[in-house]
Amino acid sequence: MGGRDATMVLLDENGIRCDGRKVDEPRRIMIKAGGLKNADGSAYIEFGDNKILVGVFGPRDVHPKHMSNTDTGILRVRYHMEPFSVGERKNPAPSRREIEISKVIKEALEPAVMLDKFPRTAVDVFIEVLQADGGTRCAALTAASVALADAGIPMRDMVAAIAAGKVADTVILDVNNEEDQAGQADMPIGYMPSLEKITLLQLDGVLTPEEYKKCVQVGVDGCKIVYELQKKALQEKYFGNGDN
Amino acid sequence: MDNKRKYVIPGDVVTTGPFRPEQNVILEGNKIISTTIGISEIYDDSVKVIPLTGKYIPKINDLVIGKVISHTSLSWELDINSCYVGFLPAQDVFGRDFSAHADELATKLKSGDLVAARIANFDRTRDPLVTISDRDLGKIDSGDLIKISPSKVPRLIGKRGTMIQMIEMATDAAITIGQNGWVVVSCESPEGLLKAKKAIEMVNEKAHVANLTDQVKEMLESKGES
Numbered sequence: 237m238g239g240r241d242a243t244m245v246l247l248d249e250n251g252i253r254c255d256g257r258k259v260d261e262p263r264r265i266m267i268k269a270g271g272l273k274n275a276d277g278s279a280y281i282e283f284g285d286n287k288i289l290v291g292v293f294g295p296r297d298v299h300p301k302h303m304s305n306t307d308t309g310i311l312r313v314r315y316h317m318e319p320f321s322v323g324e325r326k327n328p329a330p331s332r333r334e335i336e337i338s339k340v341i342k343e344a345l346e347p348a349v350m351l352d353k354f355p356r357t358a359v360d361v362f363i364e365v366l367q368a369d370g371g372t373r374c375a376a377l378t379a380a381s382v383a384l385a386d387a388g389i390p391m392r393d394m395v396a397a398i399a400a401g402k403v404a405d406t407v408i409l410d411v412n413n414e415e416d417q418a419g420q421a422d423m424p425i426g427y428m429p430s431l432e433k434i435t436l437l438q439l440d441g442v443l444t445p446e447e448y449k450k451c452v453q454v455g456v457d458g459c460k461i462v463y464e465l466q467k468k469a470l471q472e473k474y475f476g477n478g479d480n
Numbered sequence: 481m482d483n484k485r486k487y488v489i490p491g492d493v494v495t496t497g498p499f500r501p502e503q504n505v506i507l508e509g510n511k512i513i514s515t516t517i518g519i520s521e522i523y524d525d526s527v528k529v530i531p532l533t534g535k536y537i538p539k540i541n542d543l544v545i546g547k548v549i550s551h552t553s554l555s556w557e558l559d560i561n562s563c564y565v566g567f568l569p570a571q572d573v574f575g576r577d578f579s580a581h582a583d584e585l586a587t588k589l590k591s592g593d594l595v596a597a598r599i600a601n602f603d604r605t606r607d608p609l610v611t612i613s614d615r616d617l618g619k620i621d622s623g624d625l626i627k628i629s630p631s632k633v634p635r636l637i638g639k640r641g642t643m644i645q646m647i648e649m650a651t652d653a654a655i656t657i658g659q660n661g662w663v664v665v666s667c668e669s670p671e672g673l674l675k676a677k678k679a680i681e682m683v684n685e686k687a688h689v690a691n692l693t694d695q696v697k698e699m700l701e702s703k704g705e706s
Contacts, residue, residue: 276535295535295563306605348490350506350515353537355604357563385490388534388631390515392506393491430491430513467489474517474532475487475688 246415247404254414255284262398262410262458267379267469269386275362277387279469281379284412285369288376290383294359295351303358309351310358313342315376317365337373338363344377344397344426344436350390359389370413371399374424377436382466386473393428395435396463400425400455402443407450409458421447425455429463484522488514494527495520502528518631532688536562536630536660538599538608545620545658546610548593551585558597558610561630561660566597566610573612594620594664596656620656623666626677628684630661635687636680643683643693650700651676675700 246254257263263284272278275291298304315338319325330338341363351359361383363376374397381395401411402421411422421441427434434456443451488494494505494512501507504516505527514520518529538544538560546558546566558566571578573588589595596617602608612618628636636657637644648655653667653676663680667673679696686692 277533297563354563385517386533388516388531390504391490392508392513392515394489428491430493430511431508463491470489470517471487474489 244414244418246418247406247408251406253403253408255412257410259406260409260454260457262461263412265462265465267382267465269382269469269473275383275387277383277385277389279379279382279386281375281382283371283375283378284410285367286365286372286375287367288372288379289364289366290376290379291362291364292359292380292383292387292389293362294387295354295357295389296360298356298358304356306355307352309354309356311342311346311349311351311361312358313338313345313361313363313380315341315363315365315373317368317372321365321368337376340436340438341373341377341380345380345384345395347433347435348381348391348393348395348428349384350392353390359384359387368413370416371411371424373397374399374426377426378462378466382469385470393430393433394463394466395426395428396459396466397424397426397436398455398458398462399423400451400458402441402447402451407447407454409454421451423451423455425452425459427456427459427463429460486520487518488520488529489517490515492520494529495522498525500526502526504529504531530634531631533629534631536560538562538564538566538602539659540599540602542599542659543617543657544597544599544610544660545625545656545662545664546595546597546660548589548591548595550591551589553580553585556585556589558595560597560608560610560658561627561662562608564602564607566599567607568595568597568610568612589619594625596620596658596664620664623654623656623664624673624677626663626665626680628661628663628680629687630659632684632687633657633659633661635692636663636683638693643696646693646697647676647679647700650697651679655680 266282268280277292279290281288377397399411400423403415403419423439426436492514514529516531518531520529544560546560549557556568560566597610597612600609600611651672656664665676
């Protein structure tokens, strides 16, 4: 961050990035809806080297009772990284970072879910990061919205997410771990494609106003790619292949 | 729109134009957007989506199958496979002269008992009120409980009850379907019971298949011959 000198070449003269991708090319994304029998809804995502499993429960009784809201259902999100998800063992206790990401994902999903239909209940989203490689919050948000749809929670739209960023003075799509560490900016974006609304936008780094606009545009375009894959995952589970 | 029925997921635009949004759709500008995974149906003036997933949400007048969780001195609580518990007041069973001192609730319904009940009242402020004081309602003494997904109940019943009638005819079983996805099957012969259970599970697994009625029929008949 902040343009720290890297030994690695992040972007070569042909516009190829450190992992061989083009500037506007996302990593390999694989999404699978369902898979967990005991959860009401679930999803598994592989986003490059990220591997994330999401389980959704609910709507169900709220415990502790005082958290319940008589006007609407509540959404609770837990983002958790497994001890083995990163290079050096991570303490399984929730860290400051995980608590923040849980909150950020919750707030990114809230505009999409329509919990006012289920007063006095809670919808719980459990996100387990099995393997992390930069951009887990976007991958987790993407998988969480697939899992919510799988659970049959009414939603205004799916939330697709991807990060845009700046590396070697160039705006790129889908920042990986190396680019996140050594790049100049990282901007995770959550987007509802049908409603054309942004639900998550964070920025770490420095951008000029022009770069900022470009970053948002690149990110939104990336979200549309992710959205197609979310759609495909749900269609595969519910309608089999291709018959639409 | 090219055809009337189509598979949708949340966020999909079902149609545009002057339609009345009904179940599981919202109106956003002039677009009608699905809010759940399901099959969209467009009528002359309205649009709805039949959900393929999701929990049971109580509706007034629904027949449900509940399991007694516990009771206080005034009421029972039923698990109705929903996010809310069913509330069955003692007056409903003992009549209006019910007295909390004289009558013991456990004599009528114990926890673990299955009951066929009807949702008498439900709104967003309170838990659903259920009643068992009607014909065909009340405690279920015999039969096997099968749990299916509540969103597949309409498929099990079929158009005007065709699917369930077919299963009942072929197996001689008495089947009670709760809208909450709990089904009780009772049958004199063990073979009929097994076959009926298999047919119900088949519907649960293959609810999206188009010619399911034929497939179920085939299964019911094939087993009958062997």
